[in-house]
Amino acid sequence: MSGGHGAHVENGIWMRAVMMGGILLTIGVLLFATLGVFMANEKHHVWEELEDEYHHMEVEVALDGIITDKEAADLDHLHHEEIAAHLSYLTYRVAGITILLMSITYAAFIGVGGLLNSSKPAAEHGDGHDEHEHHGSSSPIIFAFGIMLFLAGFPDFVIACKAMLNADLTPDFGMLALSMVGLLTIVIAVSNWWFEDLPFNGHGEQIATSYPFEGEHIRKAGLWVFIMSEIMVFATFFSSYLRMRTEWCTKWAIEDGVEACQGVEPVVTASDLIRNDFATILPGAINTFALIISSYTIVLALKTAKNAKWEPSTGIMGKIMPTRKAAIRNYLIATLALGSLFIVLKLVEWSHLVAEGFDIGTTQGSIFYIATGAHGLHVFIGLLVMLYLVFKADTVGYDEDNAQGIEYFGLYWHFVDLAWVVIFPAFYLY
Amino acid sequence: MGEHIEIMGKDIYFWNFIVLMFFTLFEVAAVFYDVIPGTEIEVTKLMVWAILIVVGIIKGFGIAAFFMHLKDDPRIYTRTALFPVLFVILMLWGIGLSNPAGVTELPSWCTPNWDYAETR
Incomplete structure (x- = not known):
């Protein structure tokens, strides 16, 4: 089916959604088997060995009764190695399980949707040719x-x-x-x-007729009002956190000599556990880059869709994106992959924090997990919507007439990026 | 529209992307290093706060103005986006004025049945 103009959609086209679900599930199972089972089991063995070695050494030192400086240093080194091995095991196991669960959700979402639509009577499909179609x-x-x-x-x-x-x-x-x-x-x-x-080919977009959005597309105005409400939701998380954070006797507050914090046990925030070590700051930093890159790839998808004179580039990019339709689809797939990477790394990072004792049972844990979790949920919902965009880009296609779908979804996706611009420094770095 | 402006053969979206990537790296480095690499200048907490706030504003502007097209779209969209910011400022102001006990001394029945609520 050509890009957006021949908007009659056959029922059979929905079976491609089912096939897409199958492909996603296969990728998920393969990645789970590789990362979550094979690699995780290897890491588990290493962790178990180090754990045994550490406990063995601990018992030996306890039996001796006296501990030399060298023994203390060796014990400390071994303990750190054991913790690192544990976190490494968690990384692979959690990444594998997350990928599996995400691929099952993706497959169920796009597959069931495709199956339901493929079984509808063909007469129900709009042909999209009516300029006044509601x-x-x-x-x-x-x-x-x-x-x-x-x-x-x-x-x-x-x-x-x-x-x-x-x-x-x-x-x-x-x-x-x-x-x-x-x-x-x-x-x-x-x-x-x-x-x-x-089948929507861009004609019949409803226009607002009254102030303040007069002349604007109703869907776009509605999306901005939705984003307005979302800003308030994230503002409540952010302000609650700031309110509590400024009162906590954190390590920073104690170092700064805040009088009320003298002699008080420091409150440990997530940022205390994350910001000073390369390994702990890495997932959050990669996630920030992933969201920014994904914002750019969706802009490229929209730009390509709106460019009627688009021509393939030379070299490897030309091979990856030989046609405009393929380019839009591939930019959207890249966005989907980067968003999925964000979720995987987020859960890996959470598992590390929980392993270090930073769980939801404290005020600082509760606000951290609720705020970053709400953001992660927004990313995940965005990914489910993106599945459909990929499907449409692969079947009917987007062009300069019907690119609104990418544009409006892009606004939501950029907002998710914008929220992270606030959450990342506040919860991870501050 | 913004996409027609080109700098060194690349459109505004590309440069916005580069700026966002650079400032992300900058804010992570600002927190990660205690001393500016290659110097003996200490990165104070005040500097970190200032960097995080300024970089946050720059990145937020870059995303909203260029990626979300607010720079080229009708002004009503910018006003719509900024409208809740008024409430956010009010909320932060209210928070600043509020009593610490308003959060830390909440009765147990106000909090979920987590360990901290029981042991407080």
Whole structure:
């Protein structure tokens, strides 16, 4: 199907979404087997050996009763090696499991959506040729209703999940069912949304007729109002953190000689554990670069889509991106890969912090995990939307007429980047 | 539109990307090093704070103005983006004026049943 103009969409095209889900799942399983099983097991052996060696040496020193300086140094060195081996094992195991879970979610999301749409009657597809076609949709309302049901049952959904792992808890399967109905409603709404959007060729975009957005695209104005509300959400996290952070007797406050902090045990923040060591600051720094690069790749996707005179470059880039359609798709795939890398590194970093005793059971842990977790959730939701963009770029295609999809999603993605610009220095460096 | 401005054959998005990458590296280095490499100048905490705030503003401007097109889009979008910032400033101001006990002395029933709430 050519880029956006021949907007009649055959049902069979949705089977490519199912195939895409299968490819994502295969990649996920392979990466899990390599990183999460093979490499992690190797690292686990190394960790176990070092742990045994350390405990053996500890017992020997305890039996001797006297510890020399050399023995103390050796013991300390071994202890650090053992911790490093543990963290290395966690890196591979958590990365593998995260990739597997993400690929299952990706495959389920795009696969189920594709399957539902491929089974719809062909007559339901809009042909997109009507210049006055109304593109308002009920899908967002159904989607919002699904989220409401899902969240209504969510606390008990979590308990039910825990109960499956722990016999001491009594799950409320009624609420679990409510969450599941919510999840199903979300999937149906999203797949219907895709169904309506796929043939959209850029004509019939609704224009606002009244102040203050008069003459502007309603979807774009709506997205900016949504971003406005998101700024407030992140501002609450940020201001709560600042409020607490300025009161804590951190290592910095004690070093600065704050009177109220003299003789007080320092409060350990995530940044205390992260900022002074190359290995600990690396995941956060890579994540920052990954988000900035992903912001640029989505800009390149939009720029390519809007450029009717686009021509392939020479050399390797020309081979990777031989056509405009392939270039847009590949830029979006790069964005998807970078966003996925962000989630993987985030969870690896969390696992390291938890292993070091920085968990959610403290005020500083709670605000850190909630704020960075909320941001990670935004990234993940963005990735699910991006799956559809990749699918559309690969099938119907984007061009100068229908590039709004990339542009509006890009606004959301840049906002996620913008939020990280604030979160990273505040929670990781300050 | 911004994409038509070219510097050394590259569009504004490319240079914005380079600036964002550079300043990210700069802020990480500012925190990582206690002394400026190759000198004996100590990186004080005040310097770190100033760098983090200034770099944050520069990066935020780069993303919003160029990547989000606020520089070229109608002003109503900039106003929409800046509207919640008023509330953010008010919130930060309120936080600055508030009593420390407002956060640290919350009763246990106000907090989830975490260890710290029980042992406080």
